[in-house]
Amino acid sequence: MDPRRTARTVSDPKVRQVGFFTPAPPERSISDPPRFQDPIQPPSPSPTQVNDHSPSGNSLSPVMIPPAHHHSDNFLRMAPQATSPTKAFSYSAKTVTIPPENEDVASSFSPGRKVVSAKSPSSFPGVKASSVPASELTTVSVVNLPPGISGNVYKLKGKLIAEKAGGASVEVQNDRPVSAKTLKEKTSKAERRALQEAQRAAKAAAKAEATKASSAASKVVTSANTKPSKAAKPSSQKNDGSQVAASEKKGGDRAPEKDRKKDAPHPRMQYDDKSRVEKAKKRAVVKQTEARNRVELFRHLPQYEHGTQLHDLETKFFELDPMHPAMYKVGLQYLSGDIRGGNARCIAMLQAFKEAIKDYSTPPEKTLIRDLTARISSYVSFLIECRPLSISMGNAIKFLKNRIAKLPLALSESEAKSTLMLDIDRFINEKIILSEKVIVKHAVTKIRDGDVLLTYGASSVVEMILLHAHELGKHFRVVVVDSRPKLEGQLLLRRLVRKGLSCTYTHVNAVSCIMQDVTRVFLGASSVLSNGTVYSRVGTACVAMVAHAFRVPVLVCCEAYKFHERVQLDSICFNELGNPDAISKVQGREEINYLDGLVNQENLQLLNLIYDATPSDYVSMVITDYGMIPPTSVPVIVREYRRDHLWS
């Protein structure tokens, strides 16, 4: 009866549903089948039940988890009654008034984390049952239940209350200033969630015109909230709408360069953590506008309105004095998508670093090692703002920083610079260019006459393999599988056809039809993680899975410098979001405009993922510069490789 376990099972179906639907579609009524069926629950107050019910009962529960649905339903119900959006918000303000002991539990269920915190000290039924219902039950004259049962029953009641009492209960709640005062300094995540949820619900209810009012209203609420808790982070209360506005407002003032260079946003920042995002934004060079409708499951990933930043950056060119022009150029190229593909991006970045190091001179009273490292970090944070780093780039940066840190102190500046530049060149040559050649050499041995090779997307290594095999006079056919929106396969196809290979081109939709003729599948990868998971262009997992089902061997070609010791089980935790417009529109086909004008609707969320994770079960072999290895041996390579990272 592990509480976490039950919580998880409860949330599972919900998560699936949430991924592609808005959390609170206006049409949804309470009679909808999913979510909690409270009556079914046995009345005995087992700790697990209390645990997973109470947050929702509190209306503290995470926005995207199903209890939230039911909650938002409550909101919807009352929304008409609460004639003005402000009312609705005052209701939400009530939700803030949870007794502090609850905080832990509540926050442990916050959906954005997706991790249920291991220890929730106040999660015993006793505490819960007594404290939680206390706030809820006072609103209506419900019989005082014994604390044991109430944990379960109050939910039912709470629901009824919400439906029946509507605005009235709100007022009652608001009349309790004491609990509002007892707010602890930090507003918990769940509170923010609840707030957000409330605002969204209000918006939906009040339809179009309400949206405008809501931002104003939210400001009222936020200001009201911040008053009692001075120490609360101001950013935390903002919701999507107000936040966009706020960020645009702040566009003018840029934080001084000094603190920007030191704390670059962590490459894996959780973008649903509002306070961090806010902080990072202050430092940011590139002013990205955050996209409005993001799919719930992927809220922790950054997503920006595309097309706005480029112009913005261009105009800023002369203001960004600490940025080296070469870095600036590379950043812009990433942003506009001129450079793509793991190797190309990595090489471009390293070349830019080289340029920057060449022009670098140590400022007076600083040491080269420290100052240069800081400088590099600031460049990296700039690049991250342009586009999130790939794992290969992360590894290359790690390498470079390592080299800088290992520089002997006795070295003069020019010597140090030239060593570093040599190191960079060596990295490019040995780890990227040479290892590609080695991979080609290995992979070609697996191509026999009469083979039909399938590849997905456009991988530079796979292209080299195919061309080399062709040069060796092997007779084989190539199937290039491609997918929208990037259609990179066409580029590959063009180069292959020009060299005289016989090719078939199809989209990923047809992969199950074409797979029965195929004898080998060659795939590129953005990274291979240490549990053998292949992190690659979205769609790769699908191709690998189909190939596995047809018992066609899947060969993944990946240079060892792209390996990473991380373990990843799904493609949700770490990923990159592309421009949602790319999937809503078809280039060159104006008549396909069904989504025009719908893009900013609250109940439409577009998901354009860039990567996905292929489980190692579907991979027969990983071809690296160290030879052909099974995916289970990736950690061995990572270990060995790490060693020569440090000592070479």
Place this chain on the structure above:
Amino acid sequence: MWWRSASFILDRQQEQNTSFPPNPESLLLSSPPPSMADSLQNPKPDISAYYQTRAAHHAVVTSDWLAQAQAAVSLQTNDDVSSGSDGRVALTGGGTGVDNKTFSVIDEFNSWRKQPDLAEAVAAIRALAAVIRASQATTMMELEIELKKASDSLKAWDATSISLTAGCDLFMRYVTRTSALEYEDFNSARYRLIERAEKFGEISYKARRIIAMLSQDFIFDGCTILVHGFSRVVLEVLKTAAQNKKHFRVFCTEGRPDRTGLRLSNELAKLDVPVKLLIDSAVAYTMDEVDMVLVGADGVVESGGIINMMGTYQIALVSHSMNKPVYVAAESYKFARLYPLDQKDMGPALRTIDFGVPIPSKVEVEKSARDYTPPQYLTLLFTDLGVLTPSVVSDELIQLYL
């Protein structure tokens, strides 16, 4: 990379009379290779020499047959005065020892492999040791190049034998990797290498002992073990178990076409182990009663799968679908840097199969002698490095070769 091969001379002889010692004249050694090209290649390019030797060993071997075989070998080497070729490491003897006598690593190897208890890899390493002994090289580099040539020619001579390839690679690895060799003078380094090679025979025997000891934990009283083909390691395992007074039952497959299972059942009967002989097609029928499958391996490949006598794959498939564990007993020198993706990804090692009745020429016969069992159908590998899961094989290989 691999030679297509066919005929399998010994097969018929065995069938005619198993107790009849094969006449060495009928073996491939009978005639000295007439030309260079022939000696470079396998004299019978169609035969998978590895499987032929195995079959030869599994027939009843008498000591006088061995003597004859060795005589034939020495006869052959004497005949080969003619030349040095790139296929052979030709060494003109200096003032001492070997006078004007061509040394062929292949012949050396062949003489070693005739010993039935000597594993193929050991034979290869012994042969390479002989190269060192006969070598006139004066620097480590020279010696290394010479060794490289020798091992390449060995590998090319019988490309179907995985343990031969693995043995050569292993020894070459040892030579190039042992850093101690760089610091001492050439002669002592040379002796060290020779010594090492000599020791290897012992190591291989010891490996078998270690495997037998390790696997005892897995054989429990009252269990039924299915074995396929004849493997020295498997025999050693079962022998040790019998000596430890375990009560178990063994099902032996027949092991067509060379009937290696018959030989194993003979050996086991001698040990008073209850044995039941099955025809190869009865595996699925009896799988219900079986508690575990125990097979040897010709080679263990990088994926953790094994290459073994034909039929192993289907036994592994059947036992996998019935949730019976499949254990593989193999010495670590059989680990090879190969990575077959499927059955056809290896060069074929062919043999003739006697069906007892004439087969019309229009009918094709599948002659492959071995198959590849992917790692997902294997439970554990008993090796002298310990009891490993299939995925560890690659880790070991990476440690060894990278």
